[in-house]
Each structure stands twice: as structure tokens, then as C-alpha cells.
Amino acid sequence: MPVFLSVIGVVVLCHYIWLGLLYLVASFYSKRNGWKVLKQYGPAYLTALGTMSSAATLGVALECAGKTGMIRKETIDITVPLFANIHLCGSILTEVFFVMTVSQLLYGTLSDAGTMIVFILLLGFFAIGAPGVPGGTVLASLGLIIAVLGFDEAGTALLITIFALQDSFGTACNVTGDGALALIVDKFTQRSVEYAAPGVSQE
Numbered sequence: 001m002p003v004f005l006s007v008i009g010v011v012v013l014c015h016y017i018w019l020g021l022l023y024l025v026a027s028f029y030s031k032r033n034g035w036k037v038l039k040q041y042g043p044a045y046l047t048a049l050g051t052m053s054s055a056a057t058l059g060v061a062l063e064c065a066g067k068t069g070m071i072r073k074e075t076i077d078i079t080v081p082l083f084a085n086i087h088l089c090g091s092i093l094t095e096v097f098f099v100m101t102v103s104q105l106l107y108g109t110l111s112d113a114g115t116m117i118v119f120i121l122l123l124g125f126f127a128i129g130a131p132g133v134p135g136g137t138v139l140a141s142l143g144l145i146i147a148v149l150g151f152d153e154a155g156t157a158l159l160i161t162i163f164a165l166q167d168s169f170g171t172a173c174n175v176t177g178d179g180a181l182a183l184i185v186d187k188f189t190q191r192s193v194e195y196a197a198p199g200v201s202q203e
Helices: 002-030 034-051 058-067 073-086 089-107 113-128 136-140 142-147 153-196
Strands: none
Touching (some): 002 153, 034 058, 073 113, 073 153, 089 113, 089 136, 136 142, 142 153
């Protein structure tokens, strides 16, 4: 238990680092203050902690994105529901850390770098189809865990158990990161329209 609690602490810290980088990139690309978007996502973050479901948090996330005043409503209406189902950065980070932890504890070794790279790439695709329910990402990727990493029944059972312990933090990271992506998409679409029709303002 102390090992798993330590790993959960590292994972949550990585969530915050990733969110910071994501909003930094969004601010740089959009030339807007991403912090103003991030600070509006507090209610969505707390709701995700309680529900452990991106789908259940969708209504709150839409409301939070709308309060920023920096993203157009039509962009919010499209991107936030879309990213709630395909943008699972927190869950991916968590699962990668946990499969390495379980592999070391149960089997006494870590998978080689090549195998982990293949697993991470495939996991990114599999996560797109993961349902927005608690534990959806790890359940959708069980085939990968068994076929690519060679986990047995004990390994998969332990992974599902410890993943559930922190799934709320992974979901909160997923939902909060959607605001940065919405900001990027909004600026991209605005630039595309201005390029197609020079001199037309989209403000």
C-alpha cells in the first residue's frame, strides 16, 4: 500500500505538470491568457473528482468553459463534448505509471523500452474509444495489457484495483485539459476563417 500511495502521489503531480504545460502551449498559440480559462475550471475539476466520469461532468464543463469569455460558444459546443470522449490525458498518464509499477512488483521486471513505446502508442488509440465512465480507459485497454505487456489474471486484477483508487484524479485532469484544447481550436478556426476571408473579424 505505501508503494501504491507513493505512485498515486507521483501520478497526480504529473497531472498538474501536464496541465501546466498544456495551458502554457495554449496561451502561447492563442496569444490569450490561458490562466483565465484554467481558473474557471475549478467546479468541473471538483465534479470530476466526485463522479469519476467525463460524461457525467460534461454539463459543468460546458458551463465553466462558457464563463471564461475567451472562447466562442460555437467552439465550446463542439470541442468540449468531443474532447470529453477522446481526450484522456490523465487516464493515459496514470495507466502507464501503474502498469510499470504492477510489472515491477508482481513480475520483478519492467517491460523494455520498445514494448512500452508500442503499448503507449496503441493505448492512445484505444483510449479514444473508451467510455466516459469510471475505469473506462483501463477496461478498454485490457487486451493491450495482456497481449503486449503479458499480464496474467493477477496482474490485470491488481491494475484495475489500484487504477480505481485514483480514477477521480485522472478524470479531473482529462476534463480540465479540455479547456486548453478548446482555446487552441478556437484560435485555429479563427485564423482559418481570417485566412480564407482577409479583413473579416470573427470577434
